[in-house]
Amino acid sequence: MIMDAVRSKKVFFMSECLVNQNIRAYGVGNMKGEGPVAELMNFLTTNGIGLSVVPCPEIAYEGLKRQACGKACYDNDSYRTICRNLAADVVNRYKLYLDDGYKVGGFICVNGSPSCAIDYCYCDKKGTEKCKGPGVFIEELEKKLAEESLSLKFLGFRAKELDDLLKKLEVIVKGW
Incomplete structure (x- = not known):
């Protein structure tokens, strides 16, 4: 006999x-500690929220042994x-979540990344010139979401901005 498990049906996408x-x-140094960013994992776990991990496109392009560089x-x-x-793939997963009644809080991505930034990235080849705007992957994801007439909240992470991000997450969770 198959039993339905209790699920919160609350999820965030995460880089x-x-x-x-x-x-x-x-x-590129670690953002906060080693392994996962513990404060984010703790917040999600404490609130019964799942995470859908978005694979790093840079690894698909260059592998693990790659040097830091900018968006160019x-x-x-x-x-x-x-x-x-x-x-x-991300949009298809998003649609599956929505079709099954999930509450998707958004995509927690990495500001400063040439791929996964939302607010700012480093644009030159060396990765030293900071500029406003998203990284390459987020640009493509935004285009795909627009094609599908979908919207998704993007939340940028940087270690020095962690407290602000956690406050934004709390507001989203309280709104569910």
Whole structure:
């Protein structure tokens, strides 16, 4: 006999490097501690919220042994194709969640990343020039969401902005 498990049906999408900082590019320090960003994991766990990990597109493009660089290194057709394919997968998963009555709080992504930033990234090839706007993957994800007439809240993470992010998450959770 199959029994239905109790599920909160609450979830956030999250960039893979927030769950496993070991995959970050060489030359980029950990964001907060080692392994997962514990404060985020604790918040989600304490509130009974699941997370849907979005794989790092940079690994699909260059593997684990890659050097840190800026958005200009990834702004090419080959990488954008990888990002478009991943964006399609994320949107399909998002639609499945919505169709099954899940509450999706948004996508917790990584500000400063040439791929997964929402508010700002580093745009030059060396990754030293800060500029406003999203990384390559988030650009492609936003396009795919628009094609499907869907919206998804994006929440940028940086260690020095952790308290602000946790406050935003609390507001979202209280609104459920």
